Amino acid sequence: MSEWFNDTGMQNDIVISTRVRLARNLKGIPFPHKAGEENCRKVVALVEEALSALNYKFTKVDLSQLTQTQRQALVEERYISLNMAECKRPGAVFISEDKTVSIMVNEEDHLRMQSIFAGYESQKAYDIISKVDSYLAEKLEYAVHPKYGYLTSCLTNAGTGMRTSYMLHLPAIVNAGIAENLFAAAGKLGITVRGMYGEGTKAGGYLFQISNQITMGRSEEEIMTNLSKVAENIIAKERELRTKMHKQKGVVMEDQIMRSLGVLRSARLMQSKELLTLLSNIRLGISLGLITELDSKTLNSLMIETSPAHVTNENITTAMERDIERARIIREKLVKG
Amino acid sequence: MSEWFNDTGMQNDIVISTRVRLARNLKGIPFPHKAGEENCRKVVALVEEALSALNYKFTKVDLSQLTQTQRQALVEERYISLNMAECKRPGAVFISEDKTVSIMVNEEDHLRMQSIFAGYESQKAYDIISKVDSYLAEKLEYAVHPKYGYLTSCLTNAGTGMRTSYMLHLPAIVNAGIAENLFAAAGKLGITVRGMYGEGTKAGGYLFQISNQITMGRSEEEIMTNLSKVAENIIAKERELRTKMHKQKGVVMEDQIMRSLGVLRSARLMQSKELLTLLSNIRLGISLGLITELDSKTLNSLMIETSPAHVTNENITTAMERDIERARIIREKLVKG
Numbered sequence: 001m002s003e004w005f006n007d008t009g010m011q012n013d014i015v016i017s018t019r020v021r022l023a024r025n026l027k028g029i030p031f032p033h034k035a036g037e038e039n040c041r042k043v044v045a046l047v048e049e050a051l052s053a054l055n056y057k058f059t060k061v062d063l064s065q066l067t068q069t070q071r072q073a074l075v076e077e078r079y080i081s082l083n084m085a086e087c088k089r090p091g092a093v094f095i096s097e098d099k100t101v102s103i104m105v106n107e108e109d110h111l112r113m114q115s116i117f118a119g120y121e122s123q124k125a126y127d128i129i130s131k132v133d134s135y136l137a138e139k140l141e142y143a144v145h146p147k148y149g150y151l152t153s154c155l156t157n158a159g160t161g162m163r164t165s166y167m168l169h170l171p172a173i174v175n176a177g178i179a180e181n182l183f184a185a186a187g188k189l190g191i192t193v194r195g196m197y198g199e200g201t202k203a204g205g206y207l208f209q210i211s212n213q214i215t216m217g218r219s220e221e222e223i224m225t226n227l228s229k230v231a232e233n234i235i236a237k238e239r240e241l242r243t244k245m246h247k248q249k250g251v252v253m254e255d256q257i258m259r260s261l262g263v264l265r266s267a268r269l270m271q272s273k274e275l276l277t278l279l280s281n282i283r284l285g286i287s288l289g290l291i292t293e294l295d296s297k298t299l300n301s302l303m304i305e306t307s308p309a310h311v312t313n314e315n316i317t318t319a320m321e322r323d324i325e326r327a328r329i330i331r332e333k334l335v336k337g
Numbered sequence: 338m339s340e341w342f343n344d345t346g347m348q349n350d351i352v353i354s355t356r357v358r359l360a361r362n363l364k365g366i367p368f369p370h371k372a373g374e375e376n377c378r379k380v381v382a383l384v385e386e387a388l389s390a391l392n393y394k395f396t397k398v399d400l401s402q403l404t405q406t407q408r409q410a411l412v413e414e415r416y417i418s419l420n421m422a423e424c425k426r427p428g429a430v431f432i433s434e435d436k437t438v439s440i441m442v443n444e445e446d447h448l449r450m451q452s453i454f455a456g457y458e459s460q461k462a463y464d465i466i467s468k469v470d471s472y473l474a475e476k477l478e479y480a481v482h483p484k485y486g487y488l489t490s491c492l493t494n495a496g497t498g499m500r501t502s503y504m505l506h507l508p509a510i511v512n513a514g515i516a517e518n519l520f521a522a523a524g525k526l527g528i529t530v531r532g533m534y535g536e537g538t539k540a541g542g543y544l545f546q547i548s549n550q551i552t553m554g555r556s557e558e559e560i561m562t563n564l565s566k567v568a569e570n571i572i573a574k575e576r577e578l579r580t581k582m583h584k585q586k587g588v589v590m591e592d593q594i595m596r597s598l599g600v601l602r603s604a605r606l607m608q609s610k611e612l613l614t615l616l617s618n619i620r621l622g623i624s625l626g627l628i629t630e631l632d633s634k635t636l637n638s639l640m641i642e643t644s645p646a647h648v649t650n651e652n653i654t655t656a657m658e659r660d661i662e663r664a665r666i667i668r669e670k671l672v673k674g
Contacts, residue, residue: 251661255605266599268592324588 003077003099005300009119012296013287014235016167016207019078020125021114022133023152023161025143031153032089032106040090040106047105050139051094056132058094058103063087072309078116080104100125101132108153109161111136118300120235122164122224148216159216164224166231171206171280172241173234182234183208190214191230205276210234246288257285261294265334269320270327272308279303294334302333340414340436342637346456349633350624351572353504353544356415357462358451359470360489360498362480368490369426369443377427377443384442387476388431393469395431395440400424409646415453417441437462438469445490446498448473455637457572459501459561485553496553501561503568508543508617509578510571519571520545527551528567542613547571583625594622598631602671606657607664612643631671639670 004017025031026046029039051058063071063084071085079102080093091106104112113136115129143151150161157163173179183193194209212227246253260281264270279299285291286299304310311326341354362368363383366376388395400408400421408422416439417430428443441449450473452466480488487498494500510516520530531546549564583590597618601607616636622628623636641647648663 251605251657255664258603258605259600262599262601262603263596264599266595266602268588268595320588327592 003301003304004116004118005077005304006297007118007300008295008297009117009121011120011235012118013283014169014238015120015231016169016296016300017078017116017118018121018125018164018166019114019116020122020129020162020164021112022129023109023150023157023163024111024113024133024136024140025151025153026110027141027143029110032091032108032110033153035089035106037090043110044090044092044105046140047094047103047111047136048092050136051103053139054132054135057097058101059097061093061095063091063093069309069312073307076307076309077304081107081112083107084112100128103132109157118297120166120231122166122228126164126220126224156213157215159214160218160220160223162215162220162223163211164227165209165211166227168208168210168231168234168238169206169280169283170208170234170238171284172245173238174206175245176241178237182237186210186230186234187213189226189230191227204273205280207276207280242284242287254285254290257281257288257290261285261291261334264330267327267330269323270306270330271323272306272326275306275326275330276303298333302330305329305333340638340641341453341455342414342641343634344455344637345632345634346454346458348457348572349455350620351506351575352457352568353506353633353637354415354453354455355458355462355501355503356451356453357459357466357499357501358449359466360446360487360494360500361448361450361470361473361477362488362490363447364478364480366447369428369445369447370490372426372443374427380447381427381429381442383477384431384440384448384473385429387473388440390476391469391472394434395438396434398430398432400428400430406646406649410644413644413646414641418444418449420444421449433469437465440469446494455634457503457568459503459565463501463557463561493550494552496551497555497557497560499552499557499560500548501564502546502548503564504544504546505568505571505575506542506544506617506620507571507575508621509582510575511543512582513578515574519574523547523567523571524550526563526567528564541610542617544613544617579621579624591622591627594618594625594627598622598628598671601667604664604667606660607643607667608660609643609645609663612663612667613640616640635670639667642666642670 026043029035029043032040048060074080074093075082075085079095081104084091084093084104084107087107089106093105094103100117101113101115113129113132115125117125145151149159152158152161170179173182186193190213192211192213195204210231212223214223260278264278264282279302282291282294283296283299286294286296306326306329308322311322311329316322316325346352363380366372366380369377385397411417411430412419412422416432418441421428421430421441421444424444426443430442431440437454438450438452450466450469452462454462482488486496489495489498507516510519523530527550529548529550532541547568549560551560597615601615601619616639619628619631620633620636623631623633643663643666645659648659648666653659653662
């Protein structure tokens with residue numbers, strides 16, 4: 001019943017989270033950006049009705065009822081995309097009661113359904129989103145082309161409509177100066193590497209999202225296998241380089257890691273950017289066994305709970321007030337009474 | 338029975354320590370640098386004999402028996418001067434059992450006796466060193482000129498032979514950019530401002546030694562009163578500016594102070610220079626009531642125990658090993674079990 005970021009998962013020394021999403025559209029209705037308000041509302045209603053009969057409870061979140069900060073908070077928790085937060089069309093997001101599935105309606109496609117888990121959990125995420133998809137396929141008439149597969153607003157998503165992505169923490173790969181080459185090589189295998197909040201965002205705190213670029217002409221299984229192979233190579237490389245980096249830098253690295261923890265526990269002002277760097281050092285410290293009193297679960301929830309929109313409340317109007325509040329949240333979480 | 342740096346004292350929010358020293362020479366024996374080895378040994382013997390009858394036990398430390406590191410450690414504890422540590426002449430230092438009085442024999446003068454206390458304690462230091470001086474004056478024949486007073490190797494010390502100095506922590510004065518003007522004004526009143534280890538050393542961690550420049554033509558009382566007046570003005574100014582600085586910088590200053598504590602408690606490598614800056618921030622934090630779990634006594638002893646010679650032992654050969662050991666000592670002292 002808890003959010004993905006309050007959980008842990010496999011290979012959590014490197015893999016922050018796994019997300020599988022499917023793009024689907026309804027037959028006979030134009031894609032959202034051309035559909036017009038009435039059609040958009042109709043799609044929301046159709047999805048809501050289909051889900052209401054499902055033995056797996058979803059809560060409808062009407063984005064038009066939310067403030068910009070509340071939408072941003074959903075982006076930070078990764079239940080909706082940045083596009084969805086800024087979308088003016090009638091739309092909604094349906095979030096399952098166990099918080100593992102979210103369905104955006106009228107983002108780029110009529111349905112963008114995703115399942116997200118902490119750690120390296122593609123099978124788990126795929127299984128659950130497939131079940132939801134199969135169920136909805138019975139209730140709704142999807143737009144499918146006999147040869148090309150599922151039709152989507154943007155051609156790059158057509159075919160399986162599936163995109164699987166891992167959020168990876170890769171400080172040693174970046175530090176070794178091989179990130180660019182490695183990501184270029186992955187690109188040749190049909191794998192994209194992006195910043196932490198998806199397309200067009202920058203990598204902060206050594207966090208990268210790697211995902212499949214190709215969705216057409218291959219089966220879902222082939223896509224998953226291909227991505228997993230590349231991801232596992234990157235993960236193995238990162239692990240190898242961490243050990244090597246620790247051997248080479250020794251106490252200099254330990255000093256940097258332990259100071260990061262000391263600063264987090266004592267700072268009275270904390271900006272997002274510095275926080276990402278400090279959290280990166282602490283993740284590294286946990287994975288090297290230098291820090292034993294914290295785990296990836298605590299860091300995942302801290303990362304989300306200290307994101308800009310999460311820190312903002314009605315009493316906070318300036319950037320400095322936000323930095324004070326962020327530092328307070330961190331201390332509350334990391335300093336034991 | 339404890340060292341001055343394991344103690345506290347008056348006005349310890351700004352005044353680290355008070356030292357009163359008297360320069361004395363024996364009649365009929367050339368000053369140390371011209372005395373020759375035999376005379377030097379004779380002076381040591383005379384002082385030792387005089388002290389042996391005193392109902393206040395002194396321990397003789399033969400500097401020629403000490404390693405360079407051990408001599409340096411005595412400099413860091415401020416029982417001997419840097420000059421004495423490097424002196425090749427036969428010499429010794431006599432340290433009282435309660436560690437409040439030390440008598441250097443054959444430094445620049447035959448006798449350089451001093452009393453040192455934590456905090457603003459000139460009366461206490463003056464009283465005890467005067468008693469030792471009066472006692473020795475009965476046993477030894479001092480070189481005294483009827484008009485000029487006590488004769489000394491260097492003219493600047495002749496007269497009373499007395500120098501009183503306070504080690505002050507003045508971060509707010511430095512930060513306000515008024516240190517140079519203030520020290521120049523003090524200079525016109527016959528007061529010298531120097532770095533923390535005395536003449537020719539630089540001010541680190543915002544620590545300054547202020548002392549009387551003039552020793553002749555005034556009584557000991559006049560000298561003390563003049564110095565105290567200037568010192569108390571500087572102390573009042575520093576206190577005023579600290580409050581002002583805290584009001585102006587607010588949480589930015591608190592953040593810097595609390596981070597300093599966090600870094601000290603967690604670092605695995607610590608260089609002397611960074612340590613002085615961090616200790617300065619923490620002293621400021623204590624004086625502003627932001628840090629309540631530490632006191633000036635802990636910081637004084639930490640400052641001495643982490644000085645280069647104190648950190649060095651037979652297992653330590655590199656600068657990095659020293660920085661590791663320094664960080665370990667700090668954690669041991671500051672992190673509660």
